[in-house]
Amino acid sequence: MVDGTPRVVPTLYARRDDHVLIHGSPAAASLRHLQGGTEVCIAVTLIDGLVLARSAFHHSANYRSVILYGVPRRIDDLAERREALDYLTDRLVPGRLPYLRPMTEREVRATTVLEVPIDEASAKVRTGPPGDDEEDYTFPVWAGVLPLRLEPGEPIPDPRNLDGLQPPDHVRGWKRK
Amino acid sequence: MVDGTPRVVPTLYARRDDHVLIHGSPAAASLRHLQGGTEVCIAVTLIDGLVLARSAFHHSANYRSVILYGVPRRIDDLAERREALDYLTDRLVPGRLPYLRPMTEREVRATTVLEVPIDEASAKVRTGPPGDDEEDYTFPVWAGVLPLRLEPGEPIPDPRNLDGLQPPDHVRGWKRK
Numbered sequence: 001m002v003d004g005t006p007r008v009v010p011t012l013y014a015r016r017d018d019h020v021l022i023h024g025s026p027a028a029a030s031l032r033h034l035q036g037g038t039e040v041c042i043a044v045t046l047i048d049g050l051v052l053a054r055s056a057f058h059h060s061a062n063y064r065s066v067i068l069y070g071v072p073r074r075i076d077d078l079a080e081r082r083e084a085l086d087y088l089t090d091r092l093v094p095g096r097l098p099y100l101r102p103m104t105e106r107e108v109r110a111t112t113v114l115e116v117p118i119d120e121a122s123a124k125v126r127t128g129p130p131g132d133d134e135e136d137y138t139f140p141v142w143a144g145v146l147p148l149r150l151e152p153g154e155p156i157p158d159p160r161n162l163d164g165l166q167p168p169d170h171v172r173g174w175k176r177k
Numbered sequence: 178m179v180d181g182t183p184r185v186v187p188t189l190y191a192r193r194d195d196h197v198l199i200h201g202s203p204a205a206a207s208l209r210h211l212q213g214g215t216e217v218c219i220a221v222t223l224i225d226g227l228v229l230a231r232s233a234f235h236h237s238a239n240y241r242s243v244i245l246y247g248v249p250r251r252i253d254d255l256a257e258r259r260e261a262l263d264y265l266t267d268r269l270v271p272g273r274l275p276y277l278r279p280m281t282e283r284e285v286r287a288t289t290v291l292e293v294p295i296d297e298a299s300a301k302v303r304t305g306p307p308g309d310d311e312e313d314y315t316f317p318v319w320a321g322v323l324p325l326r327l328e329p330g331e332p333i334p335d336p337r338n339l340d341g342l343q344p345p346d347h348v349r350g351w352k353r354k
Contacts, residue, residue, distance in 0.1 A: 008220040041182075052273065055284070100318060101316045129335040146270075149328060151325070151328040160320075
């Protein structure tokens with residue numbers, strides 16, 4: 001909330017135990033506003049499929065969504081912050097961390113990390129086939145679910161990669177959790 | 178905003194010209210709150226890829242996101258509402274509408290449709306390869322982008338489908354716009 005108006009910021013995140021980690025530049029207005037004891041709302045939605053019914057009215061989506069409210073804690077201790085950032089990287093691309101040039105202290109200092117406790121959350125889920133009106137089940141149209149999934153494509157090498165480098169297994173085998 | 182707290186609701190939507198259509202049950206608290214001249218914020222984020230740098234610090238995501246604020250107008254005219262609902266269905270699954278049992282007047286009446294003007298919007302986009310620190314380009318790790326895309330899987334037929342129905346082309350050929 002800034003001046004009474006909600007602000008929405010898309011961001012990467014990681015759940016760790018009973019809290020959610022988010023991070024960003026200390027210069028980002030959105031993160032600065034979250035450090036004064038203000039409650040934040042985190043919303044995550046995954047779409048799992050299109051629900052194709054016999055009537056337009058009963059079309060829907062299969063999805064999983066969660067919304068949580070909490071007051072963020074800024075992680076000030078540098079060792080703890082580094083650990084949280086490593087965790088974020090490892091959740092985003094499992095297995096990549098050991099390949100990377102280690103984070104410098106300057107980089108750790110230049111990153112704000114917030115930990116949002118999962119105190120209160122609500123989840124909504126829809127699964128399964130369409131639920132049509134009973135009299136519509138004789139209507140001759142294919143009905144069902146078209147599953148949707150976030151899938152990785154062919155890795156695109158950085159034009160400045162050193163010669164001969166191939167995408168490692170953690171890139172080739174990446175899957176949405 | 179309800180009692181000073183932001184509420185977040187995942188929903189299907191469709192852009193039509195210079196506004197966004199959303200719909201739902203008249204019983205949904207979230208929609209009722211939006212009919213009294215309250216400003217709503219609509220946020221859409223599409224993730225296009227994971228940006229894999231040489232340092233954890235420069236890891237990022239390629240994405241397109243847009244956030245808009247507007248005061249919704251409820252579509253009260255039934256013919257206009259039916260047209261808006263047909264548009265929504267056609268955007269969700271292009272080509273499906275002619276196959277469906279037509280909407281009844283009862284169904285049109287039982288659906289709230291809101292039109293949110295795109296008066297003010299902000300977009301954020303990231304594309305392209307990682308941007309590493311100059312001295313890191315000699316670090317011997319594969320860097321680049323792992324593209325991500327919402328892909329349809331094999332259609333799952335409703336167990337109550339009539340015998341012999343096959344998924345039509347609008348299901349087989351569905352693509353995220």
